[in-house]
Amino acid sequence: MARISLKDIAKAAGVSVTTVSFVINNKAREKRISEQVVEKVNKLIREKNFTPNTIARGLRTGKSTSLGLIVEDIGNHFFGNVAKTIEMTAYKKGYKVLYSSTDNSEKKARELLDMMKNQQVDGYIITPTKGMKSAIAQLKKEKKPFVLFDRYFPDLETNYVVLDNFKGAYDMTEFLIGKGYRKIAFVTILNGMNQMQNRKQGFKKAISDKGKGKVEGLVLELPYEITAEGNLDRLNEFMESHPDVDALFFATNYLGILGIQYTLRKQLSIPDDIALVSFDDHDLFRLQKIRITVVAQPIEKMAAEAIDILMKLMAGEPSVLIQKTISPEILIRDSA
Amino acid sequence: MARISLKDIAKAAGVSVTTVSFVINNKAREKRISEQVVEKVNKLIREKNFTPNTIARGLRTGKSTSLGLIVEDIGNHFFGNVAKTIEMTAYKKGYKVLYSSTDNSEKKARELLDMMKNQQVDGYIITPTKGMKSAIAQLKKEKKPFVLFDRYFPDLETNYVVLDNFKGAYDMTEFLIGKGYRKIAFVTILNGMNQMQNRKQGFKKAISDKGKGKVEGLVLELPYEITAEGNLDRLNEFMESHPDVDALFFATNYLGILGIQYTLRKQLSIPDDIALVSFDDHDLFRLQKIRITVVAQPIEKMAAEAIDILMKLMAGEPSVLIQKTISPEILIRDSA
DNA sequence: CTGAAAGCGCTTACAG
DNA sequence: CTGAAAGCGCTTACAG
Numbered sequence: 280m281a282r283i284s285l286k287d288i289a290k291a292a293g294v295s296v297t298t299v300s301f302v303i304n305n306k307a308r309e310k311r312i313s314e315q316v317v318e319k320v321n322k323l324i325r326e327k328n329f330t331p332n333t334i335a336r337g338l339r340t341g342k343s344t345s346l347g348l349i350v351e352d353i354g355n356h357f358f359g360n361v362a363k364t365i366e367m368t369a370y371k372k373g374y375k376v377l378y379s380s381t382d383n384s385e386k387k388a389r390e391l392l393d394m395m396k397n398q399q400v401d402g403y404i405i406t407p408t409k410g411m412k413s414a415i416a417q418l419k420k421e422k423k424p425f426v427l428f429d430r431y432f433p434d435l436e437t438n439y440v441v442l443d444n445f446k447g448a449y450d451m452t453e454f455l456i457g458k459g460y461r462k463i464a465f466v467t468i469l470n471g472m473n474q475m476q477n478r479k480q481g482f483k484k485a486i487s488d489k490g491k492g493k494v495e496g497l498v499l500e501l502p503y504e505i506t507a508e509g510n511l512d513r514l515n516e517f518m519e520s521h522p523d524v525d526a527l528f529f530a531t532n533y534l535g536i537l538g539i540q541y542t543l544r545k546q547l548s549i550p551d552d553i554a555l556v557s558f559d560d561h562d563l564f565r566l567q568k569i570r571i572t573v574v575a576q577p578i579e580k581m582a583a584e585a586i587d588i589l590m591k592l593m594a595g596e597p598s599v600l601i602q603k604t605i606s607p608e609i610l611i612r613d614s615a
Numbered sequence: 616m617a618r619i620s621l622k623d624i625a626k627a628a629g630v631s632v633t634t635v636s637f638v639i640n641n642k643a644r645e646k647r648i649s650e651q652v653v654e655k656v657n658k659l660i661r662e663k664n665f666t667p668n669t670i671a672r673g674l675r676t677g678k679s680t681s682l683g684l685i686v687e688d689i690g691n692h693f694f695g696n697v698a699k700t701i702e703m704t705a706y707k708k709g710y711k712v713l714y715s716s717t718d719n720s721e722k723k724a725r726e727l728l729d730m731m732k733n734q735q736v737d738g739y740i741i742t743p744t745k746g747m748k749s750a751i752a753q754l755k756k757e758k759k760p761f762v763l764f765d766r767y768f769p770d771l772e773t774n775y776v777v778l779d780n781f782k783g784a785y786d787m788t789e790f791l792i793g794k795g796y797r798k799i800a801f802v803t804i805l806n807g808m809n810q811m812q813n814r815k816q817g818f819k820k821a822i823s824d825k826g827k828g829k830v831e832g833l834v835l836e837l838p839y840e841i842t843a844e845g846n847l848d849r850l851n852e853f854m855e856s857h858p859d860v861d862a863l864f865f866a867t868n869y870l871g872i873l874g875i876q877y878t879l880r881k882q883l884s885i886p887d888d889i890a891l892v893s894f895d896d897h898d899l900f901r902l903q904k905i906r907i908t909v910v911a912q913p914i915e916k917m918a919a920e921a922i923d924i925l926m927k928l929m930a931g932e933p934s935v936l937i938q939k940t941i942s943p944e945i946l947i948r949d950s951a
Numbered sequence: 952c953t954g955a956a957a958g959c960g961c962t963t964a965c966a967g
Numbered sequence: 968c969t970g971a972a973a974g975c976g977c978t979t980a981c982a983g
Contacts, residue, residue, distance in 0.1 A: 282976095284975095284976060284977085285976065285977065286976075286977090294953075294954085295953065295954045295955075296954085296955095296976090296977080296978090297953070297954055297955080297956095297978085297979080298952095298953060298954075300977070300978060300979080301953090301978095301979095304978080310952080310953085311952055311953090312952070312953075313952065313953090316952085316953085330729070330733050331733075331976080331977070332674075332733070332735070332975090332976050332977065333733050333734050333735070333977095334670055334673045334674045334679065334734070334735055334975090334976080334977090335674050335959090335975070335976035335977040335978090336976080336977055336978075337670045337959095337977090338668075338670045338671050338674050338958095338959050338960065338961085338975090338976080338977075339958080339959050339976080339977050339978050339979090340959085340977085340978070341959075343670065345713075345734075352699065353689065353695055353698050353699050353702065354692075354695045354696040354698065354699035355695070356690075356692065356695075358695075359689055359690045359691070359692075359695035359698075360690040362689050362690065362695075362714075363688065363689050363690035363716060366689065366714065366715055366716060367716075370715060370723075370726075370727070370730070375713050375730060375731075375734055376713065376714065376715075377681070377711050377712065377713055378698075378702065378712065378714055379702055379706060379712075380699060380702060380703070390706075391706070393666070394706070394711060395711075396666075397666050397667075397668070397669050398669050398670070398681075398711055399668070399669070399670055536898060536902060539902050540902060543902065543904060561898070562872060562897070562898070562899050563898050563899045563902055566872060566875050566876060566879065566899055567903070568879060568904070618960095620959095620960060620961085621960065621961065622960075622961090630969075630970085631969065631970045631971075632960090632961080632962090632970085632971095633962085633963080633969070633970055633971080633972095634968095634969060634970075636961070636962060636963080637962095637963095637969090640962080646968080646969085647968055647969090648968070648969075649968065649969090652968085652969085667960080667961070668959090668960050668961065669961095670959090670960080670961090671959070671960035671961040671962090671975090672960080672961055672962075673961090673975095674959090674960080674961075674974095674975050674976065674977085675960080675961045675962050675963090675974080675975050676961085676962070676975085677975075
């Protein structure tokens with residue numbers, strides 16, 4: 280029952296391992312192996328159900344035909360679906376994927392990257408944490424194929440695929456202003472990376488561009504680490520000190536969910552008592568009686584871009600710079 | 616910038632590769648390498664930032680320190696969170712994890728398993744599809760460490776971790792009967808594996824045990840492949856032919872979500888017009904005005920059990936049989 | 952058209 | 968206490 284090796288096939292076929300290696304690597308033509316030999320070998324491979332040992336091949340070639348995927352949290356709807364698309368494409372192209380979640384822990388992020396380097400993955404798709412900057416710079420210096428996802432470092436030139444976060448926030452804010460809201464609060468998290476900064480800036484810019492001095496824009500920044508319960512309290516306090524806020528714009532879907540909890544608890548009805556909109560779509564937003572208007576990220580498209588770019592980098596020149604900013608979609612529903 | 620190898624360390628330290636290998640594998644004591652040598656080697660390892668090449672080690676030892684995780688769909692809330700827990704534990708123990716989704720496709724499932732075998736993963740956690748039975752039997756014959764998750768083959772003895780699906784459905788049905796519902800419809804999917812069968816049987820048994828002839832139990836089985844829209848139509852038709860159904864019990868969370876869509880579309884109010892309960896918890900079920908009563912699966916506990924069992928199997932005797940049936944929790948909320 | 956041999960970077964039985 | 972050497976299963980430059 281021992282695994283069967285290339286050598287076994289060679290012996291059975293009465294040819295050398297070289298020959299067998301050529302046929303399994305489709306170099307038979309190029310190396311001008313005779314038709315009969317090729318056929319004999321292929322027949323044996325089928326009969327014995329032989330598949331080359333990927334590890335040995337990896338050692339020899341320095342390629343592992345595997346990719347490393349580092350996300351923030353694979354259990355989260357956004358990243359889970361990103362992982363899904365990436366996996367599907369990767370397997371189709373013959374790549375395995377190793378994944379892991381950083382949970383925004385710097386330590387874990389660094390360890391993961393080391394582990395993946397060690398494992399000689401051929402390419403990386405990374406949702407970086409703030410502290411990963413030097414590790415990413417290192418990766419770049421080593422000329423490893425990688426693409427950053429969802430966020431990047433403005434002062435470090437790399438390949439990336441991100442949403443146009445500024446535009447998403449800007450457009451949504453403009454939409455709210457157009458609807459007549461006059462005191463809009465943007466609820467976001469502190470310590471976010473540039474994707475969160477851009478959302479905040481988009482919001483502020485729209486307030487100043489489109490508000491014409493008549494619209495007030497407030498920003499509430501919640502810490503990342505706190506519990507949902509704690510955040511709910513903070514939101515509560517905030518709303519008590521600003522009772523005349525007429526629209527809430529949440530910067531991520533889990534914050535939006537928090538917002539729904541808040542309105543449920545306060546028995547506020549949307550959009551009559553207050554408008555509620557959010558970044559990121561979510562089942563919850565679609566399947567309420569009052570459906571929530573959102574800035575949606577085209578998840579599949581973004582993931583497909585990322586893996587596509589990575590494949591290109593791995594195929595050829597890792598020196599090209601490919602940066603994609605994907606347009607968000609504003610899905611207008613009932614909540615504003 | 617070339618990767619630094621064990622040999623480089625040996626040369627720099629003026630010792631043999633054997634010695635270096637012993638120290639990196641913590642066999643220094645056992646092999647009685649002198650303290651000074653150990654220290655010199657360790658110092659160089661730190662200085663040169665050396666980490667052994669996992670691939671080479673894998674080839675030599677036949678172990679890859681990686682696990683294969685095959686789920687139905689990593690983008691789905693349940694499996695995404697399973698993946699999260701498994702990954703966290705695995706990395707803590709020094710294992711990488713390769714994942715992939717079957718989408719219940721037999722072909723894909725078989726290919727994935729082959730790919731993982733090829734990759735020499737040390738152990739498997741598998742959510743099997745129906746057609747994987749022979750492949751699983753084969754895995755068992757090869758004495759590979761593996762544990763089935765969420766479902767298993769009743770006529771094939773294997774390690775597994777599953778929910779007590781029968782009990783979950785039984786208890787929930789009993790709860791509905793106790794609440795006074797008299798015509799209960801169980802909405803499930805066709806072609807499901809034994810986890811779905813058990814849910815249906817639990818439902819039926821409770822109807823006959825607890826209904827005392829006064830409660831009618833109906834079953835609607837929807838095909839797996841159909842779109843959400845198609846399923847909605849089927850549900851619609853079903854309800855039109857059975858307008859007096861007073862409670863709907865959905866067998867999975869995505870079916871429950873379908874149910875919510877249905878009530879939204881029909882403007883039915885829960886629980887006044889109709890009761891709605893579901894298997895599996897979901898954000899959507901918690902964060903409605905009317906919160907949905909569910910049979911919850913303790914996801915983390917189940918995932919933790921699975922990886923724990925796998926670690927045990929990999930450490931020792933893969934011949935032991937470990938089968939865990941986890942109790943569900945009925946979370947009573949407002950929808951019935 | 953085909954093969955012998957080196958080598959990828961490790962581990963480990965054996966020898967001293 | 969330490970090292971020389973074989974070998975894991977492949978690929979590939981070289982030779983014929």
